[in-house]
Amino acid sequence: MSDFILTSDTIQINHGSFGATPILVLDAADAWRRKFEADPTHFMRRLWAPSLAEAKAKLAAFLNADIAGLAFVMxxxxxxxxxxxxxxxxxxxxxxxxxxxYRAVSKTVEHVCRRTGATARIVDIPFPLTGPDTVVDAIDAAITAxxxxxxxxxxxxxxxxxxPVAAIQTRARKRGVPVLIDGAHAPGQVPLDIAALAPxxxxxxxxxxxxxAKxxxxxxxxPQFRDRLHPGTISHGYGQGMAAEFDWVGTRDVGAWLSVPDGIAYGENLGWAQLRQRNNDLASDAAKLLSQVWGTRIGTPDSMRAHMACVEIPLTGPADEARAQKLWSKLYDAHRIQMPVIAFAGALWARPSVQIYNRAADYEALAKVDWRALDA
Ligand SMILES: Cc1ncc(COP(=O)(O)O)c(C=O)c1O
Structure with missing residues (x-):
């Protein structure tokens, strides 16, 4: 699709890992970088604060979030x-x-626990998933004093x-436990109303x-947590409140945060609701096709799927990280299909994504893959 610079010799069905930025938005980010480079001092002394405030206001409106509690991070x-x-x-x-x-976030938890003496506990949530209640109940049962x-x-x-993060949060609150929702994949993929969710x-x-842009x-x-939050990089704004602390974290790329309104506008032009419906439908069709052709399980019920599917790969034997990585690489080398292969709950899973540049033919090509041959 000509809105993106994705290589055309590869079937790109891994929007989930890193996203893909439309050319329009790349250009907008680059224009900010050039404006900065034209007079860096002027930009940072006069233009950075109002430009950032405007970008943040657009994001706050999109998320329906109180801007006082909202900060950009990398x-x-x-x-x-x-x-x-x-x-x-x-x-x-x-x-x-x-x-x-997400393992990297769990590693941050591990690091914090090592430094403080706290303990990280992992709630095991059975997979394949049968419905949202299983998740809520498993988490609730794991909360302790x-x-x-x-x-x-x-x-x-x-x-x-x-x-079902709202229901999970309601249960956790009843037990007096604050919740950090990791919505790395959520903005744009599912409707998000921060004021209503009140996380x-x-x-x-x-x-x-x-x-x-990346x-x-x-x-x-x-509100009750804002004053005790600090960015990973402490800088000039230290002690001056959340906005000041997070807005200035040293010299950095100015294009990424300031391109956020352009990313939102790209989705608006497509129509966020229509885009979501299209991508959800294609992800569900892809899940059904793959599971039918491969004769395997789908990891999520329709009610818990958005723009990514999770379908079991038709291979028996060890389902470990090394084998998943090998298959992922071979899928790309042999078929030029870019998609994560994941070892989880004793099986190997395909995790194709759907974005505006994808077509049903992408998943039809994936369905034809001979996994045994790749595994040899
Ligand atoms: C649930 C979740 N959390 C965190 C991350 C990390 O995102 P980033 O690489 O942008 O920091 C990811 C990345 O895919 C993710 O899926």
Missing amino acids: NASDGANAVLRSLDFAAGDEILVTSHG RTRLLVVDHITSPTAAVF DFYIGNCHKWLFA GAAFLYAA
């Missing part, structure tokens, strides 16, 4: 680090994560499941499904 990992490393934990405390959590924070993904990375902490990427993400925090 990526979801950066946002998760800011939250986890700002909160106080001590020996005896527990931080709860799920077995479907020692739980100080729950970290849960809005859309899970290894299993492509839309988790304690929410992190979301703008460079995945919101079409912004290095654009956000962190939202509820």
Whole structure:
């Protein structure tokens, strides 16, 4: 599709990992970089603050979020680090994560636990998923009197499941446990109303499904947490409140955050609701096709799927990381298909994504793959 510079010799069905930025948005980000380079001092002294305020206001409107609790960060990992490393934990405390959590974020939890003496506990959520209630109940059952924070993904990375975060949060609140929602995949992919959800902490990427340039993400925090939050990089704004601390984190690429309104506008031109419907439908069609042709299980029920599917690969034997990585590489080398292969819950899974540049033919090509031959 000519809106993107994605290589045409590859079937790109991995929007989920890194997103893909439309040319219009790349150009907008580049225009900001050039404006900066034309007079860096003028830009940072006069233009940066108002431009950032405008970009943040557009994002706040899109998310229906109180702008006072909203900060740009570089990526979801950066946002998760800011939250986890700002909160106080001590020996005896527990931080709860799920077995479907993004591993890099779980590693941040591990790091924080090592430094504070707290314990990371993993809630095992059975897979394939049967419905949202299983997830809510499994998490609720794992909360104890020692739980100080729950970290849960809005859309899970290894299993492509839309988790019922509002219901999870309601249960956690009843037990007095704050929740960090990792929405790395959510903005743009599912409707998001931060005011209605009223999360304690929410992190979301703008460079995945919101079409912004790479290095654009956000962190939202509820009023009671804002003053104790610090970015990963402490700089001039230290001690001057959330906005000042997060707005200036040293000299950096100016194009990414300032391109967020252009990413939102790209989706608006397509129509966010129509785009979501189209992508959801194509993901469901792809899931059904793959599971029929391969004779395997779909990981998520229709009610928990958005723009990514998770379908079991028709291979028996060990389902470990090494084999998944080998198959992922061979899929690309032999078929020029770019898609993650994931080892999870004792099986190997395909996780194709759907974005505006994808067509049914992309998944038909995937369905024809001879996995045994790749595995040889
Ligand atoms: C659930 C989840 N959290 C965090 C991340 C990290 O995102 P980033 O690489 O933008 O920091 C990802 C990336 O795919 C993810 O899926």
